[in-house]
Amino acid sequence: MLITMNGRAHQQQDGENALDIVRNREPELAKAALAARLDGGDVISLVTPIYGDHTLEILTFDDKGGRDTLRHTASHVMAQAVQNLRPNAKLAIGPSVDNGFYYDFDVEEPFTPDFLLEVEKEMQKLIKKNDRLERFELPRHEAINFMEEKCQPYKVELINDLPEDAIISFYRQGDFVDLCAGPHLPSTGKVKAFKLTSIAGAYWRGNEKNKMLQRVYGTAFFDKESLQAYLDRMEEAKKRDHRKLGRELDLFALFDEGPGFPFFFPKGMVLRNELESYWRQLHRENGYVECRTPIMLNQHLWEESGHWDHYKENIYSTTIDEQVYCLKPMNCPGGILTYKRKSWSYRELPLRMGELGIVHRHELSGAMHGLMRVRCFTQDDAHLFITPEMIKDEVIGVHKLDDLVYSMFGFKYRVELSTRPENSMGTDEMWEAATAGLKGALDELGVAYTINEGDGAFYGPKIDYHLEDSIGRTWQCGTIQLDMNMPERFDMTYVGPDGEKHRPVMLHRTIYGSIERFIGILTEHFAGAFPLWLSPVQAKIMTITDRADNAAKALEQKLLKAGIRVEMDLRNEKIGFKIREAQMEKVPYMFVIGDKEAESGQAAVRSRKEGDLGSMSAEDILNRLTEEISTKAL
């Protein structure tokens, strides 16, 4: 028997009963559960009879396991509701996910938004009935017969794919039964607050060759307040959406004329240029050089690199002078040609060569999303040409750069290690050595990471950095890819101390990932209120009457000379109106000049972060701003 407590599974030992397990393995939980049950508090406990024995599932409300269980139960309630309304709906799967749950259905007629409202009403009824969720198990053939009787072909397929020794369990609530490993809440009435959020198409088992099913997404919480808090957070996230802010702040936009090809307006270009110059400075300080390779190169090169075989469907190409030319989808072949222009000594390695490279990839039309997923973007790429002995140190060096940059922007990030994919090239030995190299570096750094089996690039394993945005979505930004294949393919060499030619190893890496995407993430992260060093307009000088115009112009000149991005608002408008506009533009500093300030040669300073700072002289203002810019303060 398996007992799940607080998301941890415990296997029953001989002579142990369920209560012993709770008491022995999770004494704190047992105590808490008992105490909470006695006063009717925040514990759900469930004891369900199966074949004379018991399974016991204890989960606390504030625990992830508890929320997952609640949401999973909510998905069962939803499935029951859908079946009541559409008896012919075939059930696929309905798990809990990060912020809620979903259930996939195979139905003749696609769902409509109105139907969602009906389902919600039906769910309310089922929750009111407060049916118990009862678990039972069946031997494999009986389970299959049972699901066949119920006309549930997807469930039959699932059972058939379960391992030989798997326990096949079902959960019943009222007249609804579903194949399910559990655990669940004891009864439907425990689902106190839920909302169905959207309808989507989804392939059966996530494979685009399979039938497309109807997926209904929802979320559930233990109380109405938490649900409302979640909905409010989603609302806030919408306000921060970089596509909305990009237009409102006049930074960037996409037009129908260029799907996936973003335009950057003058203010958006400030962001780009600041990010790029910081990048260049950082790389100069860390022993990198920079190169630039053409965005278009002939097909032959892409055949040689393997991209033609492995990435053809994403490559834009055109025929000129009876030759096929490709817009580069990646920078590496250009970098490799740059390396191969001469012979290299081991003394010159590591060669760390950066490139802000523009790449084009023909992404599926449905995959595009603002700046986060585009068809043309700039990778802050670098190729490190190194000896095998340098792998660990160089990976560590790159990681430190990543950590420095992400921390500077105040990002949390997660690290993933992706291993050899199916459609890959190179020998087993190469892949093993490469994967071990990356692992060794991560382990030495003591960085926590998860392994993503089979998700590497076709030429090598990789480490990915996932940053978290305002809605809690994660975006892959930095990547470190270890490549022993390209050096082989392109017969790259360096001359070792023995005077012989040796094969270098390549590290492909990015930090921002894509400048475009990074700007999108920053926009949402800061809700458009960028730190001073990045702000397109760093300060705004505004006058109360035109008697202050000359004083304003004098201040403007001083700030401009110091390289501050300053704008003036001399319009014949009330000061309240000017401030309102500057506020909405999220300008970090406002300098108000009226008769008083014009007389004393000062300006009333208002900071976005700190509010009113009183009157300051031009010198004080300049010192404050240049200090804040140079430290890149958040």
Added chain:
RNA sequence: GCCAAUGUAGCUCAGCUGGCAGAGCAGCGGUUUCGUAAACCGCAGGUCAAGGGUUCGAGUCCCUUCAUUGGCUCCA
């Protein structure tokens, strides 16, 4: 690419079962010289995404295409 929804002025949106294309903000022209989130008056602004069809008549109904949004798949 697939499933669904959406597309009306620069932006946000109204326009009901088919019957003269509308509002607020932004813009422009005036008046107002004002002390920390919206002064007042006026003017202009549209091939209703594009193309086709039904109809006496289409922003509205139907079809096709394009784009966008939410997902699936893929990925920086």
